Amino acid sequence: MVRPPGMGNVLSTDKQQQVQALGRLGWSLRRIEEATGVRRETASAYLKAAGIAVRGPGRWGHAPAKPAIEVITGPEAKPAIEVITGSEPRPPSRSPSTSACEIHRDVIELAVERGRNAMAIYQDLVSDYGFRGRYPSVMRFVRKLRGPGQPHEAHVPIETEPGQEGQVDYGEGPMVRSTETGKYRRTRLFVLTLAHSRKAVRLLVWRSSSRAWAELHEQAFRRLGGVPRVIVLDNLREGVLRPDVYDPTINPLFADVLKHYGAVALPCRVGDPDRKGKVESAIGHTQRTPLKGQRFETIEEAQAYLDRWDEQWADKRIHGRTKRQVSAMYAEEKPTLLPLPVEPFRYYQYGERAVHLDGHVEIDGAYYAAPPGYIGQKLPVQWDGQIVRLMDPHTKQLMREYRRQERGRYRTAPEYRPRRTPATTLQLLSMAAHAGKHVGALCAAIHRDMGEVGVKRILGVRSLIKKYGASAVDDACAAALEMGVPEYRFVRRYLERKPQPQIALRQIDPLIRELTLYRDHINHITKETR
Numbered sequence: 001m002v003r004p005p006g007m008g009n010v011l012s013t014d015k016q017q018q019v020q021a022l023g024r025l026g027w028s029l030r031r032i033e034e035a036t037g038v039r040r041e042t043a044s045a046y047l048k049a050a051g052i053a054v055r056g057p058g059r060w061g062h063a064p065a066k067p068a069i070e071v072i073t074g075p076e077a078k079p080a081i082e083v084i085t086g087s088e089p090r091p092p093s094r095s096p097s098t099s100a101c102e103i104h105r106d107v108i109e110l111a112v113e114r115g116r117n118a119m120a121i122y123q124d125l126v127s128d129y130g131f132r133g134r135y136p137s138v139m140r141f142v143r144k145l146r147g148p149g150q151p152h153e154a155h156v157p158i159e160t161e162p163g164q165e166g167q168v169d170y171g172e173g174p175m176v177r178s179t180e181t182g183k184y185r186r187t188r189l190f191v192l193t194l195a196h197s198r199k200a201v202r203l204l205v206w207r208s209s210s211r212a213w214a215e216l217h218e219q220a221f222r223r224l225g226g227v228p229r230v231i232v233l234d235n236l237r238e239g240v241l242r243p244d245v246y247d248p249t250i251n252p253l254f255a256d257v258l259k260h261y262g263a264v265a266l267p268c269r270v271g272d273p274d275r276k277g278k279v280e281s282a283i284g285h286t287q288r289t290p291l292k293g294q295r296f297e298t299i300e301e302a303q304a305y306l307d308r309w310d311e312q313w314a315d316k317r318i319h320g321r322t323k324r325q326v327s328a329m330y331a332e333e334k335p336t337l338l339p340l341p342v343e344p345f346r347y348y349q350y351g352e353r354a355v356h357l358d359g360h361v362e363i364d365g366a367y368y369a370a371p372p373g374y375i376g377q378k379l380p381v382q383w384d385g386q387i388v389r390l391m392d393p394h395t396k397q398l399m400r401e402y403r404r405q406e407r408g409r410y411r412t413a414p415e416y417r418p419r420r421t422p423a424t425t426l427q428l429l430s431m432a433a434h435a436g437k438h439v440g441a442l443c444a445a446i447h448r449d450m451g452e453v454g455v456k457r458i459l460g461v462r463s464l465i466k467k468y469g470a471s472a473v474d475d476a477c478a479a480a481l482e483m484g485v486p487e488y489r490f491v492r493r494y495l496e497r498k499p500q501p502q503i504a505l506r507q508i509d510p511l512i513r514e515l516t517l518y519r520d521h522i523n524h525i526t527k528e529t530r
Contacts, residue, residue, distance in 0.1 A: 011038065016046055023047040029054065100133035101125075101141040108141060114293030118142040123289070123313055158277070160195035163336030166228035166263075167279035168192045168217070170236065173204045174291045176299050184295060187302065189286060192220040193279040194228060197329035198319055200282045202310060204303050211347060213238035214257040218345065226337025227261045232268065232276045240267045252350055252380070252396070260345045262338045289313075348384040355379060358453070363388055365407030367453075371399055408489070410453040421447075428458055435465055436474030438481060445486035457488035468495050 011019070015038065022032050029040040036043070047054050101108060104125055111121045122138040125131035131138075173187030188208055193200040201220040205212055221227050235243040242249035248267045258265055268275040290309040296302035315327040322329065353361040355374045360367040363383050370379060370390055380391040383404070388411075390400040402411040429447060433440030443461055446454040465473045476494040480486055 011042070011046065019043050019046055020050050020052060023050075023052045023054070099141050100131075100137050104129060104131065108138075109145065111293070112142060112145050116292045117288045120289040120292060123309075127312070158195070158275075161336075162196045162333040163226070163228060163338070165195040165230045165232060166192055167195055167232045167276040168220075169234055169276060169279045169283060170208065171283035171287060174302055175295045176204075176302050177295075177297050178206075179298075187299060189283065189291075190216045190220075191279055191283050191286065192217070192224075193282045194224070194330065194333060195232075195278050197333040198278060198282070198326050199224070199330035199333070200279075200286075200310070200314065202282075202286055202306050204299055204306065206299065208238055210238050210251055210253050213251075214254050214345075214347070217254075217257060218261075221261060221340060224337065225334060226339060227263050228337060229263060230266050231258060231263050232266050232279075234276065235267055235270055239265065243267065243270050245269055252382070253348070257345050260341060262341075346384065348382045348387075350380065350382045352378045353381045360410060360412075360453075361390065366405040367410045368402045368405070369400070369410070369412040410450060412451060412453055425455055428455065428462075432458060432461065435462070435470045436477065438474045438477035439465070439470070442477040442480055442486050442491070445481070446488065449486070460488045461491060464492060464495060 015036065018036055019032060019038055022035065023043070027035075029043055032038065032043045033040050044054050107125070107129070108121055111124065116124075118139040119135065121142060122131070122135045125133075125138065169191060171189040171191065173189035175184040176187050177183065178185040185206075187204045187206060190203045190205060191200055201223045203216055203219060205216065217231070233239045235248070237251075239251055239254050240248050241251055250265050250267075255265060286306075290306060290313075294302075294305075296305065315330070316325060318325055319329070353363065355361055355370045355377055356367075358367075359372070359375060360369050361379060361381060363381060368388050368390065377393065379393055379399075380396060382389040382391065386404055388402045388404060389398055390402075391397065392399050400413060405411050425447065429440070429443055432443035439461060443458045446457050446461075450457070461473065461477070464476075472495060473491065476491045479494055480490045483490075
């Protein structure tokens with residue numbers, strides 16, 4: 001390595017290479033000093049000795065200054081041309097040693113007290129006060145107010161192909177006034193970052209759940225106009241039910257949403273956040289720059305502020321490592337994203353349900369038959385407003401699918417019904433036929449449609465006979481058959497709504513006669529006693 005002349009302290013070989021590499025990248029002496037700890041004078045000497053041009057302050061991208069014209073001091077030298085001006089030179093607006101940020105000192109000091117960083121303060125000055133200075137002047141001014149900081153830890157960057165990967169995570173959002181309590185409450189910040197272009201989508205929500213987590217991904221995909229092929233996420237419960245190094249269990253709703261959009265979930269190892277360092281950096285940058293120290297009255301106002309900041313600053317920034325604008329890189333990456341599907345995802349609820357002794361599981365008061373051999377076990381179940389699905393507890397494959405039923409009703413696959421009618425059921429049907437012609441026909445229809453599950457409803461019809469009498473129940477069963485609704489529930493409601501005075505008299509008359517005879521007998525005994 002080249003050693004500058006006249007220097008007592010010599011840098012190590014690694015440090016010399018580091019200084020020269022940064023000099024070739026065009027870094028200023030001030031920045032080299034901050035990154036390496038080598039004084040600017042020493043770094044300048046090494047760069048000049050190696051033949052590397054030294055970039056002066058504020059001269060990014062300019063060629064090195066040309067040498068001054070040689071001054072002739074001999075007798076042939078001509079006097080300098082006198083410059084005649086019509087007025088005295090105008091004094092400068094500020095002292096060259098005074099920072100352009102001095103006039104905004106109060107604003108900057110207040111922002112520093114609230115914890116906002118130099119970039120956030122610079123963006124606020126440009127947007128709200130028409131600041132015409134440059135960011136480095138704000139950075140130096142803020143650094144003087146805060147004092148020296150801690151050096152940053154270096155990480156190895158991970159290169160990603162366009163459209164290949166997106167990284168997602170939650171972070172703490174700003175304080176927003178709650179509509180329920182009227183007090184300020186912390187929101188949650190969802191961020192999806194494309195690993196290649198660093199284009200990020202930032203969304204705010206009040207609370208998280210499996211459904212909310214999946215819907216946030218859908219909103220982010222729609223904002224991006226496409227879908228990355230791999231989604232790298234942390235092991236939070238909304239996305240990963242059981243973390244594992246080799247075989248993690250993905251939340252079924254989240255997995256189905258990604259499958260609908262053509263993406264695949266790739267959970268990180270536990271305690272390894274560097275695998276999704278791009279989204280971690282985006283969350284930290286969002287918390288430190290636009291949201292630090294901010295409070296909003298509504299979550300819609302906070303989201304609108306975040307969207308404006310994304311459009312005005314985040315998408316137009318020059319990325320520090322790639323030295324390219326984020327929006328330009330995103331424009332190149334967008335065509336490589338997977339296209340959005342035509343239909344949106346149809347959401348469902350999921351859970352585990354135990355198989356009862358009758359071989360059915362219960363969902364919202366309705367019962368659905370499980371395959372044989374699962375009595376006493378718990379089955380994964382998915383349901384929405386139309387369909388109920390019973391899944392295999394081991395392979396998570398679909399075993400049975402039924403249409404939703406009303407509360408109290410059963411759904412049984414034909415192959416699960418017994419081939420022969422039990423003797424007890426035959427005896428019950430015979431008793432129903434003796435109770436009335438239409439009663440027997442309705443009970444037979446219930447057994448034909450529902451099988452052994454309908455035995456409970458046949459018993460319910462018998463209970464109605466005891467309460468209302470066989471004649472009234474037979475009339476109600478005739479009305480049910482005539483309307484094509486052979487249901488116990490219809491018969492019960494029919495009897496409840498229809499007045500039954502003759503039934504009441506028929507049931508009360510025998511009791512009245514007995515009471516009358518007993519009263520006459522008591523009166524006769526009383527007269528004889530007197």
